[in-house]
Amino acid sequence: MSSIEQTITTKPASVFSLFSPGLLPATLMLGGGVVLYAVESYITATIAPSIVRDIGGLALFSWMTTLFVAAGVLGSISVATRPRGIGLRTVYIAAALIFGAGNLICAIAPVIQVVLAGRAVQGFGAGMLSALGYAFIRFVYPQLLWRKASTLYAAIWGVATVLGPTLGGLFSQSSAWREAFIVLVPLAGLMALSARWLLPRVEDDRLQQKTPILQIALLLAAVLLMSLAGTTEQMSSKIILIAISMVSVVTMLAIERKSANRLLPKGAVMIGRPISRLYLMMFTLMMVLTSDIYIPYFLQTLHGVAPLVSGYLVALVALGWTLAAFLSASFSGKRAGIAIVVGCLLETAATASLILFLARDNPSGDLVLLGPAVVAMFLMGFGVGLGWAHLVAKVIGLVGNSEQDKASAAISTVQSLGGAFGSSLTGVIVNSAGLADPGGIPGSMSAAAWLYGLMALPGLVAVAMSLTLKPASA
Template identity: 90%
Template sequence: MSSVEQTVTPKSISVFSLFSPALLPATLMLGGGVALYAVEAYITATIAPSIVRDIGGLELFSWMITLFVAAGVLGSITVATRPRGVGLRTVYVAAALIFGAGNLICAIAPAIQVVLAGRAVQGFGAGMLAALAYAFIRFVYPQPLWRKASTLYAAIWGVATVLGPTLGGLFSQGSAWREAFVILVPLAGLMALSSRWLLPRVDDDRAQQKTPVLQIALLLAAVLLMSFAGTIEPISSKITLVAISMASISAMLAIERKSANRLLPQGAVMLGRPISRLYLTMFTLMMVLTSDIYIPYFLQTLHGVAPLVSGYLVALVALGWTLAAFFSASFSGKQAGVSIIVGCVLETAATASLILFLARDNPSGDLALLGPAVVAMFLMGCGVGLGWAHLVTKVIGLVDSSEQDKASAAISTVQSLGGAFGSSLAGVIVNSAGLADPGDITGSLSAATWLYALMALPGLIAIAMSLTLKPVSA
């Protein structure tokens, strides 16, 4: 038994065990990687208008997010498909350096095209860092702490939704957006340098296979098409891109099912296998959650809420995720299984309830009408937070050691896919329901009603899948 395992007993297990002297260095490195990805995504979303005002390129505005997301998916895949014999610690060094290089490119960019190149490099490194956090869990922590580490990573994403825009706001004037990228360059360099001492050296125990190039290409095409669909206005074009994206996913899954050279763990595309249902649960949870992107607009249009206040109110979704993640962190066995089910039900019900609470004409901001909508937003996040860490732990513990890198990397991939599909689908729904035409109160009421009615439906899939999952072991 290792010294770490000796210090972690069932009675001493808590999230704070991750910060014990023996585990603190690795926790800072792995949690820091997730934080860089999460916070940077929200910082750039905040400073993007300043970038195009300063150096132009409004017509390419949407690609700053699209390329980051697509490159992030490729980065997470790279962790599992890296060359044979390359250890995780070496990949971490490369990921931190790539992320730093991407920030430097953005900081010195003279034109929007260079910023886009930097965002792609940045996203690739960030995607690797996020996937590495899950890949390292089994090597850094004793098994009783896997769920706690997953809880911490989930909480970081929740905090980032508030911290990112706040930090971005500090750099949103004039050319100050360059400093938002510059400050992360030395941090990335420090993380790359420190990883040699703070992260363990682990053997590459993956099974020998070739890189599944075709599946990766189809998956990236799907992400790019879906992300782009969320940025264009014509409804027919949106629907076409979504359809092609779904066809790409279907083709990838069909190839994955028959190929011996797989991108995902064995059984991940066969609904009869538990790991497939785990990934599908995670995917649909993220799809439903991204319906929150239109909450600030509806709060301002229908309830007379000020823009700044609406931004902080929607942050309650992230707060709910974070608090629920910590609340359920100590659950195991049947408790953890119930937590996943309750979380899926809670998120779905809270989303559907916005049909009644948010899709209301309340220009005076009457608290009797607005209050229930605010509670529903908080409960949406709680639903995901209750079960996410347990789903992650189940994925990592379910596969053989030779496929655990694939399984870990797929967690970040599924999370990104769920967000991309959800945001694009939400855009198709609201525009089809009249958000822009006829617009105003009538259009907003129709759009909000249809959005939360249809976006709650994937939650029913999550509930159905969660009911088939066996209890998460302690």
């Protein structure tokens, strides 16, 4: 047991136990890494228009997100596939320096191509930092605090959904997009410098194996293709890209199942194994949640809500996630299992209910219709937050020490995959359902109804999987 673990007393554990004197340094370091990834994901999306207005490159606009997401997935994978003998603390230092270098490249970029290079470097380091938050859990916290750490990370992502665009808006208003990158450089340097003293040195207990290059290449191709599908305008191109991406994933899973050189933990691609069902639930929950990206548009078009207000209303999804994460943080055993099931049901039902409450012509913003829609938005996030930390704890608790890094890295990878697939599918659905043609009120109503009807279906998969989980695996 490490010196950090020894600081835990016999008092009932809560999320605030993570900030006790003995655990505070590690919590700040690991939580800080997740903060950088989460907030940066949203800041750049907000300042991107300012970047292209200043240095040009509108044709490459979508690549700023595409490269960041793809590099983030590769970064999270690299935590588990790093060369043998390199400890997690060394990886953390490298990740912080890489993230800082990516921000510096973006800040001094004279043309959009250099910004894109910086975004790739930045995303790689951010993906590593996010995966390291989960990889370090078993080394810095005793098992009774694993859920609490996962709760904290979930809350960070919820807060970042609001904080990121807000900070990005401040930098955009003053055309200070370079400063938005440069302010993170010294912070990343400080984190790299502090890691040697604030994070424990742990041995590399992974099994010796070769890097599964083929699986990594197929997964990376799937993410890139799916991200591109979400940004291309032509419907036929979207469908082709999504189809090829899905083939890449299926091929990767088939190779993974037969290969002795695995990217994922043992049993992760076999639906009969609990860990496989856990990852599938994470994937589908994130897919469903990404349907919220069109909520501001539908609020403005169908309900007459002002743009600023619609932005605050959709932030209720993040607020629901955060509040539910803290509410369920103390659950364990059977209560944790119930929280997962209820959470899946809530997210699915809330998403489907938007067919009735959001897909309506309500130009005057009648609260009788708008009120239930707002509640449904909150419950979408609440459902995910209710069970997410428990899913993470189950994943970490199911695998042996030699595969912990794989299991932890896969959490971030699956989360990114769910978001990429979900955002691309939402674009295909709304455009196929008439958002642009015929457009207007009829097109928006049709698009909203089809979107929330179809995007609730993956939630049913999550519900079915949740019913198969046993409390004993908590």
